Amino acid sequence: MVRTEILPKIRIIYESGEPERTIEFEGSGPFHHDGEPGSILDILLGHGVHLEHACGGKCACTTCHVIVREGEENLSPSTEKEEDELDNAPGLTMHSRLGCQAIVKGDITIVIPKYTINQVSGSH
Amino acid sequence: MSASDRSPGGPRVHRATVTRIHEHLPGTRSLFLRLPAGERLAFTPGQFVSCALPVGDDPPLVRAYSLASSPEDDELELCVDRVAAGPGSGHLFTLAPGAEVEFTGPFGSFALAEPPPAPLVFVGEGAGVAPLRPMVRRALERGGSQPITILHGARYEQELIYRDDFEAWAARHPRLTWEPVLRTTEAEVGSIDALEGLVLERFVRADADRSRRFWICAVGALPGRLRDALRAAGYERKAVRVEQW
Numbered sequence: 386m387v388r389t390e391i392l393p394k395i396r397i398i399y400e401s402g403e404p405e406r407t408i409e410f411e412g413s414g415p416f417h418h419d420g421e422p423g424s425i426l427d428i429l430l431g432h433g434v435h436l437e438h439a440c441g442g443k444c445a446c447t448t449c450h451v452i453v454r455e456g457e458e459n460l461s462p463s464t465e466k467e468e469d470e471l472d473n474a475p476g477l478t479m480h481s482r483l484g485c486q487a488i489v490k491g492d493i494t495i496v497i498p499k500y501t502i503n504q505v506s507g508s509h
Numbered sequence: 510m511s512a513s514d515r516s517p518g519g520p521r522v523h524r525a526t527v528t529r530i531h532e533h534l535p536g537t538r539s540l541f542l543r544l545p546a547g548e549r550l551a552f553t554p555g556q557f558v559s560c561a562l563p564v565g566d567d568p569p570l571v572r573a574y575s576l577a578s579s580p581e582d583d584e585l586e587l588c589v590d591r592v593a594a595g596p597g598s599g600h601l602f603t604l605a606p607g608a609e610v611e612f613t614g615p616f617g618s619f620a621l622a623e624p625p626p627a628p629l630v631f632v633g634e635g636a637g638v639a640p641l642r643p644m645v646r647r648a649l650e651r652g653g654s655q656p657i658t659i660l661h662g663a664r665y666e667q668e669l670i671y672r673d674d675f676e677a678w679a680a681r682h683p684r685l686t687w688e689p690v691l692r693t694t695e696a697e698v699g700s701i702d703a704l705e706g707l708v709l710e711r712f713v714r715a716d717a718d719r720s721r722r723f724w725i726c727a728v729g730a731l732p733g734r735l736r737d738a739l740r741a742a743g744y745e746r747k748a749v750r751v752e753q754w
Contacts, residue, residue, distance in 0.1 A: 417567065430567075439613060441573050441597075443753070446573075448616065
C-alpha cells in the first residue's frame with residue numbers, strides 16, 4: 386500500500402559538527418514521556434535521539450535548549466515559565482526554545498547548541 | 510547505553526556512595542551521599558543534581574533531586590519525595606547505605622549565591638523546603654540586616670521537615686522568622702489554600718512595598734500561581750523565583 390500521508394519532520398543540526406539527522410514522527414509516537422507530551426524532547430528521545438534533560442523535562446534547567454532555524458510557527462507558543470528558564474540559557478537567541486516545553490505541530494529545523502549546561506556560578 | 514556514555518562531551522558524571530538515610534516521614538527521606546576522597550561538588554545553594562537511574566522502560570531514567578545540604582557540608586543530602594508510581598523515587602527508596610548513585614550537575618537557576626539587600630521571603634510546601642534550606646543558611650551566614658521569612662506549608666505538623674533547623678536558626682537570628690502554615694481542610698486542595706492566601710494577603714494586599722525577593726518551591730500549580738500573582742501585583746520579574754515539582 387502506498388502511504389500518502391506526509392509526516393512532519395524534525396531536522397536536527399548539531400553545532401558540534403556531528404552529522405545532522407532527520408526524523409519523521411507520527412501523532413501516535415513513539416514518545417519517551419519526558420517533557421510536555423509531544424514536545425521536541427519527548428519526540429527526540431522516543432526516536433532514540435539524545436537530548437540532554439538534566440531536570441527530567443520539568444522546565445527547571447536549560448540543558449534541552451535548542452535554536453529553531455525553521456518552522457517556529459509549527460511549535461506551541463512559549464509560556465512565562467519557559468521564558469523564565471530560558472533567560473538563563475547560555476547562548477540565548479531570539480529563536481531559542483526549551484525542547485521539553487515546545488510542542489511540535491509540523492516541520493521544524495532545530496540546532497542543538499554546543500554548550501547546553503546551565504550552571505549558576507557560585508561565589509567560591 | 511549506560512549513564513556514563515549517555516552524553517559524550519556532556520556533563521561530567523559523578524559517582525557517590527550512600528552513607529546513611531534519614532526518614533523524615535513515610536514517603537519523604539534524605540539520602541546522604543559521599544563523593545570519592547578528594548572530590549567536592551561546587552554548587553550554589555538551591556541547585557539540584559540530575560540522577561541517571563537504571564530503571565524505566567528505556568534506562569537510564571533522568572530525574573532531578575534537590576540538594577538540601579549546603580556547599581560547605583562534607584556530605585551531599587538529596588531530599589526525595591516518593592512519587593506514587595514514580596519509578597525514579599521508587600528506585601531511590603530501595604537504596605541502602607553502601608549503594609552507589611550516579612549523577613551530573615549541579616543544575617538550575619533556582620538558587621541563591623549572594624543574598625540581595627532586600628527582604629527575603631522563602632515559601633515552601635512539603636518537601637519543597639529542601640532547596641530553600643541551604644539558601645536560608647547562606648543568607649544567614651553572609652550577614653546583613655534584611656529580614657528573612659520562611660513560610661512553611663504542610664498538610665499536618667509532622668510534614669514540617671527541617672523544623673528543628675529552622676527553629677534553631679530563628680532562635681539564633683532575630684531577623685529570621687519561620688512560620689508553619691498548615692492546611693486547615695482537605696477541601697482547600699486545588700483552591701486558594703492557607704499558604705497561598707497568606708502570601709497574597711501579607712505581601713500583596715497589606716502594603717505597597719515591592720522590594721521583597723521571593724523563592725517559592727512546591728509540588729503542583731502553586732508556584733506558578735504565586736509567580737503570576739506577585740508579578741501582576743508589581744513585583745519585578747526577577748524578584749520572584751519559583752521551582753515547580
